[in-house]
Amino acid sequence: MRAFLVRFLHRLNGLYRVLEALKDAEGRVLDRIERLEQFSASASWILRTRLVERHGYLKILTAKPVAADSPDHLAPWGTARDNSTNLRFNARMRAWIPAEQLRVLDLGCSGGGQVKSFLDQGCYAVGVEGSDFSRRTLRAEWATIPEFLFTADITEPFSLVSENSGDEPFLFSVITLWEVIEHLRREQLPALFENIDRHLAPSGVVIMSVSPNSDIVNGVELHQTIENRDWWLRAVSNLGFTHHQDICDHFAGDYVRGHDNALDSFHLILTRNDEEPMFRDRLPRART
Secondary structure: OHHHHHHHHHHHHHHHHHHHHHHHHHHHHHHHHHHHHHHHHHHHHHHHHHHHHHHOOEEEEEOOOOOOOOHHHHOOOHHHHOOOOOHHHHHHHHHHOOHHHOEEEEEOOOOOHHHHHHHOOOOEEEEEEOOOHHHHHOOHHHHOOHHHEEEOOOOOOEEEEEOOOOOOEOOEEEEEEEOOHHHOOHHHHHHHHHHHHHHEEEEEEEEEEEOOOOOEEOOEEOOOOOOOHHHHHHHHHHOOEEEOHHHHHHHOOOOOOOOOOOOOOEEEEEEEOOOOOOOHHHOHHHOO
């Protein structure tokens, strides 16, 4: 019996040493993870600082800082939950438009995830959200990059201006709207596209996903314009913009939001009617 107890205690001691070694290894791994996170945060801060040195901080000028009458503000749903990103979309954008020329405005930015993902890659980006829910609650990236996120009713006139350029609207090479435009009423579309036109650089592009479906949440219809793809193509054309289906091939389905989020949704890639997309020659599938 004594010999058995001695062997048992030896085994317990060995097991204790193994557990201590595992605990020590876990501590070293956690320490390395913490250091990597600190390094990543520092690198992101450096990139953002350099972008601000080049472009300046932006401010927003608007008489209506919150879309207070929007169903999305009155009954927060996507604005209280979404924070979408897709690094494959970012990669395809950077393969098309050089990083130093890539300036992204995300309208209906919700949690600001896409904005932060571009900033972390050294590309200038800001977002505008209609509701102030995420700002008030410091949700998602509103707690990490608040100086790059703004609120405004995008169906009322607004201007994003840089401290480096007076009151002239800052121009973006890309403006995105992910499942946003169907949330607006038909009569609000001209004002939206006036805001887009005001901030879009010459030959800049507008990329959007559109849902043709109703979306009722807690008895509230969130989608105010429910129409099919042909209707939207006519609408954007009448508002002065042309869709480029061939450029959709470049993205091969790698968008921030789309069919997986909203069944049967589709994408439009637009320029002004009289303009060709910038850097078209950098798109392998668009070359002739």
